[in-house]
Amino acid sequence: MSRRQKKEIAPAKVEGVPLPRGSLEEMARRLVEALRGQGLSEGQILDTFRNPLSGGPYALYLSKGEKWVHRLIGRVLSKASLQAAEVEARGSPP
Numbered sequence: 570m571s572r573r574q575k576k577e578i579a580p581a582k583v584e585g586v587p588l589p590r591g592s593l594e595e596m597a598r599r600l601v602e603a604l605r606g607q608g609l610s611e612g613q614i615l616d617t618f619r620n621p622l623s624g625g626p627y628a629l630y631l632s633k634g635e636k637w638v639h640r641l642i643g644r645v646l647s648k649a650s651l652q653a654a655e656v657e658a659r660g661s662p663p
Contacts, residue, residue, distance in 0.1 A: 594641070597629050601645040614642050 604614045617623050618630040618638045630638050 593629060593633075596625070597633075597638070597641055598645055600626060601642050602649070605646060605649060611642055611646055615639060 601614055604617060609617070615635075615638065618626040619635075621627050
């Protein structure tokens with residue numbers, strides 16, 4: 570098939586999808602948990618949100634602001650520390 574015979578392909582439509590209230594925070598919280606699980610420090614997680622190449626995390630950073638992201642990271646990491654301390658206090662399972 571020559572170049573002139575190729576069919577023109579219509580571009581895909583991009584449509585917005587409404588998200589339930591709290592969905593972005595839940596997504597961000599899970600991302601922080603995943604990054605922490607990969608061994609990233611609090612500063613490295615914040616750097617991920619600041620990085621324009623990170624896509625979704627950067628979009629959240631721009632829309633919610635650094636203070637919001639920093640507080641979210643702090644809450645998630647504090648909760649994880651408390652859970653780890655509770656597990657340690659109970660001891661390892663038999």
